Amino acid sequence: MPPLPPSPPPPPSLPGWVLGVDSGGSGLRVGLGRLEEDGTLRLCGSVAGTEPVRTGAAGIDAGHLAAQLVPAARALLQKAGGGGPVTAVCVGAAGLATLGGQLRAELPGALGAALGVRRLALAADAVTGYAGALGERPGAVVVAGTGMIAVGTDLIRWRRADGWGHLLGDCGGGAWIGRAGLEAAMRAHDGRDGGSAALLARATERFGPVEGLPQQLYPRTDRAAVLASFAPDVAACAAADNADPADPVARRILGEAARQIAATAAAVCPPERGSEVALTGGLFRIGEPLLAPLREALTRRLPGASVVPAAGDPLDGALLVAAGLGGDALGLPTDPSLLRLVTTP
CATH class of the missing domain: 3.30.420.40 (ATPase, nucleotide binding domain)
Structure with a gap:
């Protein structure tokens, strides 16, 4: 019996709702946008929480993130008069590169069940910071707060430097x-x-x-x-x-x-x-x-x-990635630890 051909990617789903998520040390921020027929993104609102997502032995707690994200998304959709599933979501999370195992394993199914999400991008917060600052242009972005990390891309692959924490690096932060x-x-x-x-x-x-x-x-x-x-x-x-x-x-x-x-x-x-x-x-x-x-x-x-x-912040970047994912037009390169795309059945 000949091997079965690979499954085709899901069809483009314009127009539709997209969500951008910024998860960091000060809490979770969620933004809602509407992807229009011509591929433009119309911003429809945002909400911020004050409770940071927990981390544990398994890394970033997927259940705790979903427990904050899902009600926030539903409230934004209701306020915007939205119905139907969310086309695409981008979650930008601090520590994703090293602590994102549970998120990658559990979050796609949780968001698929709760919001009908079929396309999910899991990104390091430095990547959403890059997307918010420079969009889909080549260059480098330095993200400096308590710590310090830089990411750059030639739109073929990502480069990352530092971000190793205050004991091993974060030099200049x-x-x-x-x-x-x-x-x-x-x-x-x-x-x-x-x-x-x-x-x-x-x-x-x-x-x-x-x-x-x-x-x-x-x-x-x-x-x-x-x-x-x-x-x-x-x-x-x-x-x-x-x-x-x-x-x-x-x-x-x-x-x-x-x-x-x-x-x-x-x-x-x-x-x-x-x-x-x-x-x-x-x-x-x-x-x-x-x-x-x-x-x-x-x-x-x-x-x-x-x-x-910088043109915008990490939440703007998460919305940009979600819009590109939802419209099959993402211009940033993927990476196993920095920007991973997941499609759910």
Whole structure:
């Protein structure tokens, strides 16, 4: 008996409802869009929760994510006057590359049963951050907050650099800057070289007597976030104003952070001239004390690339991927750990 031919892909399903999901440390955000006949996406609303999706021994908890996503999706559909199944969903999740096993195994069936979803994209949050920032153009995106990761693509394959957490990497990110600033504060406290009296004063104001910092930091499971909370203080010390001159130690810390970020961006950016680099994430809100040296470092490391503002955020990127998936027009490459497409019966 001759082998059976492979099953054809499901037919395009324009028009239809699509969902974008952004799951991160601050909670779950869900956006609803309507894919029109001409392939354009009409945004129809979004909702944000404040409870982060749990992780456990099996990785990201698929049941907990679905328990938040399904009611939010139904509420958005009802408000938009929507009926019928959801054509496509893109879930962008922090930690997907290393902790996404349960999501890949369980979420497609759960969303198929609850919302009629047949097409699902499971993406690392760095990929949805890329899609939101640059769309489907070649380049690199640096996502920096508490941690730091860069992803880039030539639209053939993805490249990823860093994002290894505050103990193994995230070089130049918020926790990295905060830890360096607190080390300089402790050096000043001890009278060692490399200390900063300005950073010591800021650390004491924020955390109390610095002798108590080890007890405050080491037992905590969220110590990366605690370290990152000091990054704005480092930036404030690095910025000169009418009252205080710029602290040279704080400026050196941010200069080195800029060099680390630029090196990570260079590791993933396509070599072709004309590639774009976008910066996204909460860390860059600390402003010019970091952005000025970062622009200089990027110019040195990537002279053929242009730094551009991010067009949107990871939720925008998740909606873009969902729309491309729903209309058979996704222009970003797939990857087993960074962007996986699943079709359910």
